[in-house]
Amino acid sequence: MTGDDRRLAAVEDVPAESTLLVTLREGSDEREALLVRLDDGVACWRNYCQHWTDVRLDRGSGARVKGGEIWCQKHAATFDPTTGECTFGPCEGAYLEEVDVEVRDGGVYLADDDYAFVRQGPAEENTDESLTSGGGRIDFTGS
Numbered sequence: 001m002t003g004d005d006r007r008l009a010a011v012e013d014v015p016a017e018s019t020l021l022v023t024l025r026e027g028s029d030e031r032e033a034l035l036v037r038l039d040d041g042v043a044c045w046r047n048y049c050q051h052w053t054d055v056r057l058d059r060g061s062g063a064r065v066k067g068g069e070i071w072c073q074k075h076a077a078t079f080d081p082t083t084g085e086c087t088f089g090p091c092e093g094a095y096l097e098e099v100d101v102e103v104r105d106g107g108v109y110l111a112d113d114d115y116a117f118v119r120q121g122p123a124e125e126n127t128d129e130s131l132t133s134g135g136g137r138i139d140f141t142g143s
């Protein structure tokens with residue numbers, strides 16, 4: 001189980017100033033994680049803020065990476081992509097949850113036995129939300 005079923009992406013597919021969203025499986029649950037470029041490779045972090053854990057850092061089109069930090073779009077917390085530490089903001093000092101990956105042969109491979117690779121892109125439960133991520137939530141039911 002060390003072949004292509006563990007290959008998350010090509011290194012060159014991980015953008016320099018954003019992140020690449022992947023979906024993993026932990027037991028029977030899907031979990032999102034984001035890949036982020038480092039000076040010497042790629043890191044992988046679970047895709048939720050340490051301030052409000054229901055807030056996704058990458059909402060499907062890449063998290064903001066600026067000044068060498070990953071930004072939360074909700075209240076502007078910043079995270080060190082190398083260590084996962086929140087360096088500024090309401091959750092300063094907290095750490096993102098790491099997923100172990102390794103880079104070889106130009107690819108990023110899942111090295112964490114807690115997870116299996118499902119797909120690039122969002123988890124099933126977030127595929128509809130991506131349609132409304134640019135604005136507020138609209139209730140069409142009238143209830």
Ligand code: FES
Pocket residue numbers: 049050051052055072073074075076077089090091
């Ligand atoms: S939810 Fe991310 S900083 Fe508040």
